[in-house]
Amino acid sequence: MGQIIARHAIADDFALKTSTVAQFNAGEEVTVAKDGVSIPTTYKYVKAASALTAYQPYVLVNDADGVTTAAPATSTVGKIVGVPQVAIASGSYGWVAIGGICQVKIGAAAKGDALEVLNAGTNLVVDGTTGATTETANTVAIACETTTTTVTAETSLINKRVAIAAS
Secondary structure, three states: OOEEEOOEEEOOOHHHOOEOOOOOOOOOEEEEOOOOOOOOEEEEEEEOOOOEOOOOOEEEEEEOOEEEEEOOOOEEEEEOEEEEOOOEOOOOEEEEEEEEEEEEEEOOEOOOOEEEOEOOOOOEEEOOOOOOOOOOOOOOEEEOOOEOOOEEEEEEEEOOOEEEEOO
């Protein structure tokens, strides 16, 4: 079953498709769930400012191209973090998850831990110490499963503006 977005029908696997030509407006959002009871995922359509690695967190930037991407950098100004579910080539367009359930590279964490991304981070880490379930200004996601090393794991993105800590 396809989804409808701004009067455009999109396929079920839309989040896995990329294109060198815009198929939607950069910044367009769509929210979908895999079934009627799952936590939905919100995706944002972006133009990759550089090559994006699947499951790695990136900061979203509003610019002349609409919405593009950047590596996380220390900031007290709130940033939206997006996570592509497939690699996106530099200059190409694709969807990044910004809220809800998706796959993300995370470090060692316990199920329920609050997660953040650090300056130049390529994965999410525990926001504080493991067992930290309290949301802070840096919390971008919640771990949905326990991990012992850096792996790609199911995570719930919060879809809010967050601060990016230096370390």
